[in-house]
Amino acid sequence: MEWHEVVEHPSLQDLPFKIETNEWGQIVMTPARGKHGIYQSFIDYTLRRLAKEGQIFIECPVQTSEGTRVADVAWGSTEFYRKHKDNDNPYPESPEVAVEVKSPSNSEKAIRWKAKLYFERGAKEVWFCDDDGNMRFFNPREELERSGIFGEFPVHIDIDIV
Numbered sequence: 001m002e003w004h005e006v007v008e009h010p011s012l013q014d015l016p017f018k019i020e021t022n023e024w025g026q027i028v029m030t031p032a033r034g035k036h037g038i039y040q041s042f043i044d045y046t047l048r049r050l051a052k053e054g055q056i057f058i059e060c061p062v063q064t065s066e067g068t069r070v071a072d073v074a075w076g077s078t079e080f081y082r083k084h085k086d087n088d089n090p091y092p093e094s095p096e097v098a099v100e101v102k103s104p105s106n107s108e109k110a111i112r113w114k115a116k117l118y119f120e121r122g123a124k125e126v127w128f129c130d131d132d133g134n135m136r137f138f139n140p141r142e143e144l145e146r147s148g149i150f151g152e153f154p155v156h157i158d159i160d161i162v
Contacts, residue, residue, distance in 0.1 A: 036072075038159050039101045039129050043073045047097075050150045054096075055081040061090035062098070064117035071098035071118065075150075094123040097149055101129045125149055133157035 040058065047056050060074035068090045076084070076095030084091050098118040100111065115126040119140045125147055128136045135155050137144040147153045 035131070035159070036101050036103065039133065039157060040072050042157050042159065043099055043101070043127075043129065046153060047073065047075050047150065050152055051075060053078045057095060060095060060098070062094045062118065062121055063090040063092050064121055066117060069114060069117055071095075072101045073099040092121075094118045094121040096122075096124040097127065097147075098123045098125075099127040099129065102131055127153075129157060133159060 057074040060071040074095040075097040
């Protein structure tokens with residue numbers, strides 16, 4: 001199934017799942033979870049505070065060599081945004097930063113595999129947030145202690161603040 005068919009298909013509207021496609025065009029759905037959304041919201045808010053320019057994307061579809069992957073949060077430079085702002089299909093390249101919030105189905109192998117797919121499409125960094133709010137930052141060569149693009153981004157997200 002092509003991405004535009006997934007997006008336009010009436011039976012797939014309003015589902016409580018994140019929808020992606022794999023390399024065979026099959027639909028892959030991940031159930032939505034409240035904690036997942038809280039982490040997404042924190043990452044979005046923090047990136048908006050730190051970014052001097054560019055655009056933040058929530059649920060950013062990227063056409064990879066193995067289907068359409070949807071980054072939970074992404075940041076693209078002004079140049080990226082201007083180049084792709086009228087594109088209503090998956091982006092043919094990744095924004096500079098792609099962020100994945102761990103889902104129950106994500107193994108370490110799956111996380112590394114998704115990072116590889118985003119890097120193949122031009123991501124400069126891929127970030128992962130685990131179930132406890134710990135952030136991991138990668139560039140195409142290695143894992144980083146902190147983001148090289150947004151060095152002030154926290155290495156831990158505490159959602160238990162009252």
